[in-house]
Amino acid sequence: MQKNREAWDNFTKNNPIIWKENCILCDYPKNKDDKELVLKNFDYWIVIYNKYPYWWTKDHLLAFPKRHIELTKDLNNEELKDLKNVNTFINDYFKNKDYFSFLRETYSGRSIAHLHYHYLPGKIFSEDITNILKKQKIWET
């Protein structure tokens, strides 16, 4: 059962990032509610509906490795190979609809340290990325 994103945002205000010792993605699913969110269980990855989707879209999917990994550079060859199966599955899931994915390559902005890809329906344009970059102010130092 998916829940209101606001509940997650309120939770993360006091718990800015969930580290390995309290990881909610390790040993997933841990309970019946989590089990209902599982879309596909691969050898090395799990694809789920996001429990707290952005903008109430049911099709906000997450894919994460079963092993607790935090950075893509730490994925091993088996996990990288299985990621192709994940992406084939996701592509079939969205069929002919537009979708895009993202992940955070560092910890800033993450609420869960465990590596996870977001997949969302819709289109992403260069001006969307420009707006993200404008907020960064990384070139003003």
Ligand SMILES: [Zn+2]
């Ligand atoms: Zn984990």
